[in-house]
Amino acid sequence: MNVLVCIKRVPATGGHIALTPDGQNIDTRYLGFTISPHEECAVEEAVRLIEKHGGSSTVLTLGPEVATEQLRDAMALGMDRAVLLETDGREWDPVATTDAIVAAIERDRAAGRDYDLLLFGNESADSAGYQVGVRVAAALDLPCVTGIKALEIREGKAAVRRQTESGWETSEVTVPAVLTVKEGINLPRYPSLPGRLKAKKKEIERSRPQWVDGGLEKVRLSLPVQAAHTVEMLGQNGDVGPQVVELFRRLRLL
Amino acid sequence: MVLGFIEHVGGAPTSLSLELLTMARRLAQRMGVPLEALVIGGSGASASGILASYGVSVVHVADDERLSAYAPAAWAHTMVQLVEAAHPAVVIGTGSDRGAEVMAHVAARLRLPLAANCTEVIPGNPFLVTRQRWGGSLLEEARLKGAVKLLTVAPHAVTVEADATATDIEVETKRPSLEDKDFRVTVVPQVEADTGKVSLAQARVVVGGGRGVGSAEGFQALEELASLLGGAVGCSRAVTSLGWRPHADQVGQTGMRIAPDLYIACGISGAIQHMVGCRAAKHILAINTDKEAPIVAQADYAVIGDVKAVVTAVTSEIRRLKPS
Ligand SMILES: Cc1cc2nc3c(=O)[nH]c(=O)nc-3n(C[C@H](O)[C@H](O)[C@H](O)COP(=O)(O)OP(=O)(O)OC[C@H]3O[C@@H](n4cnc5c(N)ncnc54)[C@H](O)[C@@H]3O)c2cc1C
Ligand SMILES: Nc1ncnc2c1ncn2[C@@H]1O[C@H](COP(=O)(O)O)[C@@H](O)[C@H]1O
Numbered sequence: 001m002n003v004l005v006c007i008k009r010v011p012a013t014g015g016h017i018a019l020t021p022d023g024q025n026i027d028t029r030y031l032g033f034t035i036s037p038h039e040e041c042a043v044e045e046a047v048r049l050i051e052k053h054g055g056s057s058t059v060l061t062l063g064p065e066v067a068t069e070q071l072r073d074a075m076a077l078g079m080d081r082a083v084l085l086e087t088d089g090r091e092w093d094p095v096a097t098t099d100a101i102v103a104a105i106e107r108d109r110a111a112g113r114d115y116d117l118l119l120f121g122n123e124s125a126d127s128a129g130y131q132v133g134v135r136v137a138a139a140l141d142l143p144c145v146t147g148i149k150a151l152e153i154r155e156g157k158a159a160v161r162r163q164t165e166s167g168w169e170t171s172e173v174t175v176p177a178v179l180t181v182k183e184g185i186n187l188p189r190y191p192s193l194p195g196r197l198k199a200k201k202k203e204i205e206r207s208r209p210q211w212v213d214g215g216l217e218k219v220r221l222s223l224p225v226q227a228a229h230t231v232e233m234l235g236q237n238g239d240v241g242p243q244v245v246e247l248f249r250r251l252r253l254l
Numbered sequence: 255m256v257l258g259f260i261e262h263v264g265g266a267p268t269s270l271s272l273e274l275l276t277m278a279r280r281l282a283q284r285m286g287v288p289l290e291a292l293v294i295g296g297s298g299a300s301a302s303g304i305l306a307s308y309g310v311s312v313v314h315v316a317d318d319e320r321l322s323a324y325a326p327a328a329w330a331h332t333m334v335q336l337v338e339a340a341h342p343a344v345v346i347g348t349g350s351d352r353g354a355e356v357m358a359h360v361a362a363r364l365r366l367p368l369a370a371n372c373t374e375v376i377p378g379n380p381f382l383v384t385r386q387r388w389g390g391s392l393l394e395e396a397r398l399k400g401a402v403k404l405l406t407v408a409p410h411a412v413t414v415e416a417d418a419t420a421t422d423i424e425v426e427t428k429r430p431s432l433e434d435k436d437f438r439v440t441v442v443p444q445v446e447a448d449t450g451k452v453s454l455a456q457a458r459v460v461v462g463g464g465r466g467v468g469s470a471e472g473f474q475a476l477e478e479l480a481s482l483l484g485g486a487v488g489c490s491r492a493v494t495s496l497g498w499r500p501h502a503d504q505v506g507q508t509g510m511r512i513a514p515d516l517y518i519a520c521g522i523s524g525a526i527q528h529m530v531g532c533r534a535a536k537h538i539l540a541i542n543t544d545k546e547a548p549i550v551a552q553a554d555y556a557v558i559g560d561v562k563a564v565v566t567a568v569t570s571e572i573r574r575l576k577p578s
Contacts, residue, residue, distance in 0.1 A: 015548030215367030241571030
């Protein structure tokens with residue numbers, strides 16, 4: 001089987017976010033980059049599917065040239081092939097992103113590569129539009145299940161489960177299908193050193209899609225206003241038991 | 255007209271749907287247009303009393319026995335037919351899993367932009383929204399274009415408020431025309447057996463552990479404290495990635511959102527992706543060796559010290575006062 005996973009490069013912010021002075025972006029000068037944990041799990045799921053059923057896995061991203069870092073990370077985990085849809089670094093909204101991804105999938109199809117499963121994150125970490133996977137499914141006229149936390153392929157069907165507040169929901173779709181994944185579906189492996197070395201040497205297929213105005217345009221970013229508050233220090237080390245228990249009493253928890 | 259997509263359980267709108275109605279009514283008033291609602295399933299008609307009290311003038315009930323199970327594409331197709339017949343200026347869904355999914359399908363079918371998780375909407379030209387990114391740790395002001403404005407409301411960003419001047423409501427029941435293709439995905443619920451354990455979502459006290467707990471075994475002390483307080487144990491992503499705890503325990507952007515009375519963050523640094531999962535807690539107590547850790551500045555109470563030493567001191571003090 002052929003599996004495609006779509007990932008997005010995002011800054012790995014730590015304890016707080018700083019914005020650039022024009023409010024257009026996160027100040028990434030001191031930050032590393034990563035992908036959403038949902039997408040990391042989608043990559044792991046694809047690698048496991050190919051290990052089990054045979055076939056080939058492709059990882060794709062739309063982003064600047066430096067996003068090859070995330071493609072190589074995915075190949076280090078075992079993805080076979082990588083595709084970069086290169087941008088000049090500005091943000092593409094969900095409609096524009098979908099168009100570029102769909103065009104790339106259609107090019108692969110024309111070249112004889114049909115995907116049985118297209119995996120996405122349930123939402124991207126940064127812009128969290130909750131929609132690119134669904135839009136790609138609609139454009140390709142494929143069934144789509146979002147937010148899955150379990151997947152099993154049997155007899156040409158994908159049996160999936162998703163979690164709700166009161167338990168689980170199950171669903172079964174015929175493949176080809178689009179599935180969007182939530183963290184928790186698996187525990188991703190760590191890349192091996194040989195995996196990293198192999199990924200370094202692999203070729204990345206590149207193209208430059210045309211930007212379109214998808215109709216959702218960022219004006220500026222801001223940080224939510226936090227209510228000012230003070231921290232009450234209950235103590236340092238050792239014998240803080242009584243102070244903490246006194247707090248539990250004050251909060252009527254004991 | 256502003257159209258709200260209402261989720262309901264047997265005719266009772268979900269709390270997120272009431273938040274949606276509150277935002278949608280204010281928007282409709284600002285635009286000087288009526289507020290209408292779509293409910294799916296025949297039992298939705300019984301929501302009309304509540305919907306009227308939130309300012310809805312027409313409720314569209316989509317009735318088709320095949321719609322009683324959740325089928326995202328069929329629900330979206332139903333909505334699209336209403337949009338094409340009634341020409342709303344704005345369509346609003348909730349930010350629940352289902353709301354987000356149905357609205358994404360609607361947007362895809364109509365090839366219109368969709369703004370997810372909005373906290374504020376300013377109608378006009380340009381049509382401006384403020385929406386959450388990074389699970390709410392960042393806000394984006396954006397221009398939303400399109401012949402129909404499609405958006406979802408961020409959960410818990412709006413305080414529910416009924417309409418003081420509720421009027422009559424019309425109920426319009428219709429059978430949408432759906433294709434077999436719309437039912438390629440249908441969902442079967444599986445209600446989980448009650449284990450009798452306090453769930454992370456409901457617990458009044460959550461004891462959260464991070465990398466600073468040191469090992470899977472280190473969580474034993476946190477389990478003990480949680481059980482003495484009648485609470486549950488949660489954890490950070492570092493912990494689930496290390497395989498110390500199952501992902502179901504993870505609090506944060508890609509885990510659970512919790513709102514206990516007290517969150518005790520043990521050996522957790524307080525990364526923004528963790529904080530978005532626990533910031534709704536009434537109080538936060540941080541236990542950390544590093545007084546400069548971001549969690550300390552964001553907590554209401556802090557103890558600077560080693561997790562194991564502090565938690566053990568606390569549990570033995572509780573036991574001393576309350577011998578079982
Ligand atoms: C897109 C995205 C989504 C994410 N989603 C989530 C999410 O849902 N949930 C989540 O938690 N994280 C999430 N993360 C990860 C997040 O950024 C942090 O990496 C993670 O929360 C760190 O976990 P931690 O605080 O346990 O570990 P660390 O950051 O390593 O912190 C450990 C803390 O323990 C303290 N410590 C060490 N030893 C001791 C001791 N003996 N006693 C007391 N204190 C001690 C240290 O001072 C430090 O503050 C996400 C990241 C990204 C990029
Ligand atoms: N620039 C991108 N490149 C590749 N995949 C993307 C991109 N943006 C979004 N996606 C995929 O679409 C999913 C949903 O994104 P979103 O609709 O932005 O929440 C993500 O988890 C990714 O799998």
